[in-house]
Amino acid sequence: MYSCINHIAIKGISACVPRQIKKTMDYDWITEDERKLFIKSTGVEERRVASLNAITSDYCEKATNHLLSKLNWEKESIDVLIFVSQSMDYYLPATSAILQHKLGFKKEIIAFDINLGCSGYNYGLYVIANLLASGNLKRGILLTGDTSTLSTNYKDKSTYPLFGDAGSATALEFDTDAKPIYFNLFTDGSGYKSIIVEDGGARNQFSEKSFIEHKISEGIERCSKNLVLDGIEVFNFALKEVASSIIQLFNDSKLNINDIDYFVFHQANKLINESVRKKCRIAPEKTPYSIHKFGNTSSASIPLTMIYQLKDQLEKKSLNLLLSGFGVGYSWGNCIIQTNKIVCTDILEIE
């Protein structure tokens, strides 16, 4: 699906992570050589891990308050609030409703959740941009992030050392001076089992069996309430679909690779991201990374990488960015967006 949306501008971004740092070299479930290989292949040297005190919506709440304050936006001016996550506060109600209340936003607001992971930032941007594009609604806040470490098992070397926790807030506004945003978005549910938490939804409700650990293979033990990640299948999906979808967006938008200042990829793992980068013939200096410091932070990884690596430039000049998110679902999508001296907070921390 290709689409071009006019008159929408990103005005600011913010991100918040837990203060607790876990270093890959301290992960004693695997040998020291395996830790080194893991760091070399995935890029993850350390990541932020939630304490018991705070989860995704708390990171997003803090990021939003800080961002609104830096933007000097009145809370009453927010017309749309979207929370994109796969670690909602409760089975129900929607976390966006809880956040509307906690943030002190007005009642005349459209607020809802979107259940997506690694592709979530692009999907969220698309949905909020469409809602604002008519001009009837002026301002929106897009919140993205996950607390993936709550569902990983320490004894699963394929997931535990990879994921970090984070939340982000992006402020968008109807702006007739804004350049068009070009999107393409895709879904292929045939790969739904490749990244999955099997128990805890309506289909497989929690039971005693959900907590029984099984040995899957060497270094991988988990139970059915834990996150499953089939590395080879996910890698194949990314190689098949992501680079070609980026090239397709260039073809559809009549833009080309030289028009882009930076390609901000979802921080899946370094091996995947570097493969996509090389397939698209993108220069390494145009692809910023945050995975070495924060791990794979799901739908927060794109805004987190923007702040971590591009804060100064985002604040001081106009940038053409290609944002690419891909993963669980499978779900993936890209957008080309021009930012123009936006507000960036520092990366905030929470206990």
Added chain:
Amino acid sequence: MDILEFSAKLESEFEDLEKGSVTPATEFRNLPGWSSMHALIIIAFIDLNFDVILNSTELKEAKTVNDLYYLATKKNV
């Protein structure tokens, strides 16, 4: 890329291997330090150099470096 160059390049993808330790007959899962992460490294190597994506079944059935070369090139050596 012939099979010898393929073997040498694959060898350099693995860390800390003695020069010449990867030959066409090498059973790659028996290489010292083999881990499941190397499967991803092999997929990335073959995709980058041959534009061929190995699926998990193909990879599971492959035993030797020669098998990988065949999957990458569809050439018997």
